[in-house]
Amino acid sequence: MFDDRMRDACVVVPGIMGSVLQDAATGRPLWGADLSMLTNPLLGRGFLGALHADAQERAADAGTFRRAPLARIRASGLVSKPWWLPVLEGLEPYTELTAALRRVTLAREAVLPFPYDWRLAVAYNAAVLARAARAHLTRWRQQVAAQPGWRAAGERAPRLLFVAHSMGGLVVRAALEQDPELAADTRAVITVGTPFLGSASAVLTLNLLHADARPAWLQRHVQAMAATLPGLYDLLPGYRCLDRGLDVERLTPADVARFGGDADLAARSLAAHTRHWEQPFQLPGHRAIVGVAQPTVQTLDEQERAGLAVVVGRQHAFDVDDDGELLRDPATGIPARRNTYGDGTVHTPSAQVGTGAVAYVHGQHGTLTCHDEVLRQVRNIALERRPGGRLAGDGPQPGLDVPRLGGTFGEPLALAVTGLATPAGVTLSVRSATTGRPGHPLTLTRDPDRADGALTARFTADAPDLYRVTLDTGTHPPISQLVLVSPPDTGRR
Template sequence: MTYGGSERTGVSPDATHDAVVVVPGIMGSALRDTTTGRPVWGFRDLGWLRAAWLRGDGMHPLHLDENERSGKYGRIEATELLRFPAWAPFLKGFEPYKDLLTAVDSVAHPKAVLPFPYDWRLPVAVNGAKLADAAHRHLAKWRASAEHACARRLHPDEREARLVFVAHSMGGLVTRAAFAHAASQGSDLALETRAVVTLGTPFFGSVQTAAILNGNHSPVAFLPRCRMQALSATLPGVHDLLPDYRCVDAGADVHRLGPTDVAALGGDKELAREAQAFQQRMREHVPELPGHRAVVGVAQPTAQSLRLDAGVVREQYVAFRRNGDGELARDRDGIPGRHDRAGDGTVYRDAAYLSSTEPIWLPLQHGALAKDSTAIKYVRAVLTEYDQDLGPALGAGDIGLDVPDLVEAGNPWLLRVRSAPDSDRATYAGIRCTIHDADTDRQIAKPALGWHDGDFGARITLRAPRLYRIKVKSGGNAPVTQLVLAVDPADD
């Protein structure tokens, strides 16, 4: 990999001399048990995924124990950013971060880049404090290097390097918590930062988290979902992702999800209370993120609200709006108005940016926001922009992908392609679908798309138990992708 290189004599490289910090999302860091030395998350052997979720007790080492609940951390340590595809119920697939790390090759030297793996099980505030300290150390080390001195001379005003954070999903919350920690310590982290790029960050939480803590749903994924629920009920990091907006549909009214609600649906009441207090601190006391650009996934079917039915979470693909007075918008009969705002399949669009931020819309699934070529190009553009620029705007697109997160090998299922509600059938012309091995990205099938009882899509049968990557592409747009785990029916 060449950093800041140029093959044309006399042409300066289009690179930044700033220091870059890459912060992954939940489950995006490989973890190791320090007591045994064994990895507990982030394996190359994809067979481990089936064993962990369907047999044995492979997820138990990730559960928070009593020492960790009391703040005594260190049993588990983060070793690196995820390098291989992974999968978890509800959260679907986790793409590796090699493409995002490649995106930051627009720096003067590899020393300018800091990948920041973290123990995503722990509270966001804990990881934010660690990130603030690590970013300060990284900037100081880079500024003191000979490579920085050389690169600095190429900058128009020869200013010192500043920080640029590139954060995916939960990583954006960790980054925001880093600025909160720094502000509470009287640190100058905000002044030392030029830009923050967040990719699919759930600033106001995700309804999907409530579904995870509830653990119910289809029989085909019963055991993996139960194990995910049992794990998540112990993790402060998961509770920090609970929706922080009025999302519980009570018919004539809509209210927030409270700690008692969380306990009733399967979460931990105390962790929910602590998460709610943390979210309130973020709302009331955290300064704006410097130079913030929020890349937001749109057009993908996304849970936006929920109903609680005798302790069971019923996800809803509609959201509620406020009027100009900040009150719940209602129709003439006093019924709250419902609107499908979609999102990236995990985070609905209005929860993925802050009021002070102008969002950049991309028609991508949550995991692909850190991998897709269009998002990668945008990150590069922010890294190499002049100080006074805001970077290029990107279009919204209108192709959505609706697939299950887990299927049985050998059994057919329907892949659905979505478009805008008012689209006619001509909109779907030219859409192509391919199926790939998730580990190698080798194409193994090209299903024919067509109409099935009013839905546009394809009947899919994945023959072998493994992790697959589904790609759907339309015209010149970047493909929409999603990971799907196929399991042996005998494992259920």
């Protein structure tokens, strides 16, 4: 009976943007329920304004939860529909991941979806998770003990399996650090695209105010919201990411403030990076699933435009030796650059740190949790089977590149496919993510102006909407990404 079922309790921990948020007093949905908050300026300004973290929320940590939990905004569930934000891009629902786990457990009650207020600090949410996971394990052990058919002679007591996407992996790590007894009761942690070293996308989100993108109202209000959110600061890159030409520097709080963020929030998060570097915490039974081959911003170049500090993302990283020194070109002394790729949001070194048990898949960050290969890997790890191999280094490495700031209705979207030598047998399709309505057929051609030799296509939407772009090579599982096409900018901010 137990060959195709696991007896352990499971907790699904989503990433940033992955929980539906409500006003705790009124029940009014604030996030994850109505896409009009991103397409209608009259509604969107109110929604995004309500999500700003207040002074108490910005200061909250694990001790805050234990003394007096915050109560202004409530996380009511995992997102059940596709979602999107500029720079952070698309997020698919966690429905398929949760269903896949429930199919390999003794009962659906074994799987606990854990929504949390992703606006808040990782440390605060970790305390919430630790309490919820302990209560879930206790209930599940009681349920298993009450069912004679579920008990097996000599079997150990059920333990915990965490499946965490993106920022969720950081929350799990912090929860197990805070509660060693919970860590001892954990069989395994599966992280999917978790930015253990941070993500340059967090800086680009804080710098949105300086981005030359439309609709201006959306960029402006998302940046204003993001600048208040401790959770976003906990995604700041802790590695050397500022390209200064002859040197590469780590972010400082002053840098983050110059780019549009809050120096105090940055200082707290960057200090946590330093602590994890000096005192690494080993996740029990850690298995990392890492998206690869996707064009991914890895480092940052600071420029000045009209007196503003503008951050430009670069798709290369820098290697360091065992002593932490930059590897340099022996002839010029210039730091050696290398494209490490990633999942479009988190570069490969950040997602695979801390474990040698890594499975690589071709997939975009926000869509990994419904990726066929990811679901297969998760099921195998849950059942304690061989999880599957690493990707071979040879052969095509397909990647998908869509506009990270979205598009505007009436203007074509530039789409690109990287890593393929020819468009033969390759299909790039676009359809509405809200209605399923298909778009126009796309033709891929080689773009001679792109240094990466990408295949490109242009898509003009027939209505403002959230669209799903899907790349099917015929030999790899399909790769998809979401992109928002907004109504024309009215100039109102």
